[in-house]
Amino acid sequence: MQSTNHHPFTKGLLSWYRQHARALPWRQTQDPYAIWLSEVVLQQTRVAQGLPYYLKLLEVFPTVESLAQAEESVLFRHWQGLGYYSRARNLHKTAKLVVSDYHGKFPATYNDLIQLPGVGPYTAAAIASFAFGEAKPVVDGNVFRILARYFGIETDILHSSARKEFTDVAMELIPQDQPAEFNQAIMDFGSLQCSPAPLCASCPLSLTCFAFQQKRIQDFPVKQKKAKQKNRYFNYFILEQGGQVLVRERKERDIWSGLWEFYLVESAQEEELESLVEMDDNLSTMFSNATVQFLKSPKLHILSHQKIYCRAWHVQVPDNLDISNLAGFQWIQPEDFEKLGKSVLLLNLITDNLHLKIFNDSMPR
DNA sequence: AAGGCGGGGCG
């Protein structure tokens, strides 16, 4: 029995592991070469996907010497289909380096291991603990997720400071006398129990888990959404009739909701004026007899998550054309439009076109 | 500090 001064998390985790440990081949060895090989294969790779590659690689290259002597092309052929091919290149580099600089014996400490090509904080901790019993916690996606949930850590795991913070927490939890068991356990726990879609109903740690107790499992780990900068193409038409302009309030669930703007046609890509008019029924009607002028405008407007390519036209609509009932739009005096909230993009557009009579009569500045 | 690198499984 272990001493009872372990954190409740650690006790519960190790207890769970005694009943649920997966029998994985790289756990049947203490050979740092085999362990290193498995860890590199498993970087960003599911066990089920990496397992056959590991077995085959160990069969073809049973020792670090055999790997070091192999042609890189042979290694690549065996790596093919596994992805992240720089792993194979670094694998070969490290094998040759271990043979040439370390007499074929892997360095035995975290600090030396992490110097090897393709060996980062996670892999160094894994080898150090599994092969040499050094008490360094592994901190991978599983550990981020588990600790964030259990302790309610709000730190964005994509932030540069996150690794240190989570490593510090894990360092407090890892038992000095059985670091390998702890590290294996926390990864099985992350894979089988506290997975991205966790099985809280059967979890022995749920009673002391912050996220579960607060019913906030969905909130952890905190991970900033990738702001996939989308390209958008805004085509503004400043429609004028009898000294008034056609405007509307943006109300949809989108940028600038609540602000006012001119007639907008958004397209999926850059379009010619003719295509835009053709695509838009209202424009088709109004353009039948109108005077159109291409306007200077901000070409590009950048938001945190969107790049907006902008073009604009001024359209003088004939007075005799009745287009009063456009849903959501209204004709307005320019001096009244001036008082309404507008996006910076639109303000810039106006500033660029103060020569238009409707603007220089009404807009201050 | 941010981006790139792969293929596959899952909801």
Add this chain to the structure above:
DNA sequence: CGCCCAGCCTT
């Protein structure tokens, strides 16, 4: 289709 996986390296 987006997210995630036993991360690491480069810029």
